[in-house]
Amino acid sequence: MAFSRADFPEDFLFGVATSAYQIEGHGFGGAGRTHWDDFASVPGNVVRAEHGGRACEHYTRWEEDLDLVRDGGFDSYRFSASWARVMPEGRGGVNAEGLDFYDRLVDGMLARGLNPALTLYHWELPSALQDLGGWRNRDIAGWFADYAEVLLRRIGDRIWSAAPLNEPWCVAWLSHFLGHHAPGLRDIRAAARAMHHVLLAHGSAVEAMRALGMGNLGAVCNFEHVAPADDSEASAAAARRHDAIINRWFVSALFNRQYPAEALEGLEPHLPVGWEKDMDHIGRPLDWFGLNYYTRKLVCAEPGPWPGLREIEGPLARTQMGWEIYPDGLSAILLRVHEGYTRGLPLVVTENGMASADAIRSGKVDDRARIAFLEDHVAAVLRARAEGVPVAGYFVWSLLDNYEWSFGYEKRFGIVHVDFQNLQRTPKASYHALARALAR
Template sequence: MRFTRDDFPPDFEFGVATSAYQIEGHAQGGAGSTHWDTFAATPGNVAGGETGAIACDHLNRWTEDLDLVRDLNADIYRFSISWARVLPEGRGPVNDAGLDFYDRLVDGMLERGIKPAVTLYHWEMPSALEDQGGWRNRDVANWFADYTELAMDRLGDRIWSAAPINEPWCVGWLSHFEGVHAPGLRDIRATARAMHHVLVSHGRAIEVMRGLGMTNLGAVCNFEWADPADERPETVLAARRYDAIYNRFFLEGLFKGRYPDEVLDGFAAHLPPGWQDDFATIMAPIDWLGLNYYTRKRIRHRDSAWPSYEDVEGPLPKTQMGWEIYPAGLKKFLVRTVQDYTGALPLYVTENGMANADEPGMPDTARIDYLERHFEAARSAISEGVPLKGYICWSLLDNYEWSFGYEKRFGLVHVDFASQTRTPKASYRALARAWRR
């Protein structure tokens, strides 16, 4: 790596992230069924019909994995709790083995000098609650608040930071409008309600954690820079509409108590009654904002029903996901977020990384270059006054990449899914040197 800790401010922190369903092995330890289990069991939804039943077997190999975080010289480990592992039905009886697992996991981080950064929801809705509408049901905000109180009453005294919901665009739009994530719907009414209820649930969870005396609470949103594919007015408007749906909807809800007009053009008829009254809850004060950033999209107008856009292939080099590598977008988002929404509020890059077709012994130069260029974009933003306080890479391990199964490898550590052997990649070793204290 072409940087070290000394190239960043003295209080800047580095970390690595995972999520529960992608690594734990959900068929173990008394966890209940989730909508991802049933989505993956439906033919055609997931590459190879693969599931998260075993994943990286982190449930049994967590000590080895935490040693990898420690040896990476990471300050922060961003992990998530599986709602259905703690509450198999989403409400009601507690799975004590699930809470005990997260208890040991948090203690294991602290024993290794790692700061636990928890996310309460990373996409696995308990099936029993999905049966009642999941994110479409207004009651989800109270269900989520109750789950938050149970989990954080047990763990919150040892948590360094907490965020309620990872990537609300994926939870709402990708899963309910595009249908490529669980629950696999393509319904505009479901989408409008899910996206709104995700934000209400976020606000309720923040209220609960404040009530428990927790601090350092934040929100984590994902972002894709949207460039118009040409200069025609309809193309520029299409790119702005994409930006409103993907990037500005959640920020405007969280920080301005409103939704963009370009989204309301499609959503207004489908939002739940009284939605305007929920912003007092949605805008519960937070202590930091996390940005997950990977790529940009080139957008053009499409003659179709709202939202009337489509993305077109761009000219830049791409990752294994087919995503353009565009580090400039990270700096643009950091600067724009400060100027338009957050001011002096601390920011974190809470996810950034790339998928590559890795095998042990491969040079891993593409990932090293990707990370170097994005760290440089972050440094440039800091030099212009952005209050960026940390950078968390995705992901510690190759894992279950949702509808892509186990083919796409984002990990700094290679995982042989047959033997569960972990092999640090060159990017892991390079970061360990760069992050050395």
């Protein structure tokens, strides 16, 4: 790697991230059914109809995986808990085996000198709650707060940091308007309700965690660098609409207690009556803010209903996901969020990484493209810091090759290769390069 710890302050944290459904193996340990299990069972939704029933078997191999985090030189492990593993129906009954698992997992992190960075929800909603409307139902804010209290009464005393939800845009827009993720809806009214209720649930979970005496609470949103595809005013307007939906809707609500006008133009008629009264609840004070960044998008106008836009293919090199590699977008977004919203609050790059078609050859995985990707994006973090942005940490996505949602097990983001036949872990060249760069 072209960087080392010496390039950063002593208290800057490096970490690696995963999520529950993508690695644990949801078929183990008494977990309840999720809307991802349902979504994957419908032909055409997921590559080869693959699901997270086995995944990486982290549920039984967690000690080996935490050893990999420690031996990679990381300070912190960002993980998520599964709502359906803790409360199989989403409400009421608690799965003791699930709580025991997260208890062991957190203790295992601490025993290895790792800071446990918890995300309460990374996309697997209990099916029983989806039956009640899921994120379209305002009551989900209360259900989510109850789940937070159950889990964190057990492990909250040992959690270093916590965020309620990962990437609310994916929870709401990608899943309820574009239909690419569970529950697979293409419904603007459902999307608008989900866009609001996911933030309401965030506020309720923060309130529940504060009541338990927890600190170091944050939020995690995904961002793309958005640019017009050409010089026309129509494309510029389309880019502003896309930017409002993916980049500004959530961060503006959290810190400015308002939604951007370009998004309200299409969504306000579908929001619940009295939504304005919820903004103080949504905008509860936070201790840090996390940004997930992967790519840029070029946008042009598209005839048809609002939002009237489409993404076009740009000229830059792409990852296995087809996403353009644009490190300058990370430094630009960090600066923009700092100046326009968080205003001095510590920022953390909570996800950054790339998928590539990695294969084992002679017992090794030479993922030099990932090494270059990580080098360039860490350099972008350093540029943002040089401009006064208080970036306090950087997390690589992901520790393991895993279940990549609608792409099944085809797209490999891990710095550790997983053979999905025998589940053997093989650290890639990027893992070893990071271990050398992060050595103390």
